[in-house]
Amino acid sequence: MSDNNENNPITLGGNKSNNTNEPNQNASQQQNEYVQNTAERANIPAEFVDTEFLTPTDEVSLPSQGKYYPNGQKTVRVKFLTAEDENILTSPDLIKNGKVLDVLLESAIIDKSLRPDDMLIGDKNAVLLSLRSSGYGDDYEVKMGCPECGESYVTKVKLSELKNKEMSIDPDQNGEFSVELPKMKVEVKFRLLTGKDESYLTKKVEHLKKLKKNTGTSSLLTERYILQLMEFGGNRDKIYISKAISSMPISDSYYLREYIKIIEPSVDMEHEFECTSCGHVYEDTVPITAKLFWPNAKI
Ligand SMILES: [Zn+2]
Secondary structure, eight states, X not given: OBOTTSOOOOOOTTOOTTOOOHHHHHHHHHHHHHHHHHHHHTXXXXXXXXXXXXXXXXXXXXXXTTTTSTTOOOEEEEEOOOHHHHHHHTOHHHHHTTOHHHHHHHHHBOOSSSOGGGSBHHHHHHHHHHHHHHHHOSEEEEEEEOTTTOOEEEEEEEGGGXXXXXXXXXXXXXXXXXXXXXXXXXXXXXXXXXXXHHHHHHHHHHHHHHXXXXXXXXXXXXXXXXXXXXXXXXXXXXXXXXXXHHTSOHHHHHHHHHHHHHHSOEEOOEEEEEOTTTOOEEEXXXXXXXXXXXXXXXX
């Protein structure tokens, strides 16, 4: 997640450093001094200050380690959440259409070379968790149910203790991974989904839901496979692939889903919990709830 110790170069926002024009250079020097003074007053280390926005910035390590991006970018520069972002988080329209976290990421990621739309979903989640931790604190309150005594209890998870689950297998030159389906005995090639794919899927499923009621969940899986599978038994034709997907046995579909889950870089949400009633210690997934960005929400 966030990596404060690395010595990263500062993004020199709008300053044109190759401009040799004397008055401009003075202006830029003055601006830098102003930034430095402001940062000192606020006790912010100079390397975390973006000179264009005067907002402290941070570098977030991406679980993908850049293996999927053309420029191999391993980190992304974000600004800490500001009052402006608070407006985004409290906008009823954005909350209603579910776009709020996407808009938040658009605003917080100041890196121009990697935008949220092009990021892998696991990388986007790593940025969201880091923004939450720096903006609202590292303690995230969750409600858990004990598998031993059945009692539910409220506990806190330290977000910074969640580690990135990095890519265990490298993609080929097309950014694709291969796996053999055990029942059909065919090789399929798939790619990982990005922010853009996620928005496309959401829209597509909403549209399908309007056409036919109650098909939301099953069609989401099919639509996801159609986007994700690039080759089926050596054939790269999308119409062929869609037909092959509908005839894929459930056991192969399950195998493929689990395989993708293992490969996909993300934040590892598995965490050790201790039941406050009986003391039972067990591993479980940290649930993502509204409390992540709305700490006062009821859980
Ligand atoms: Zn218990």
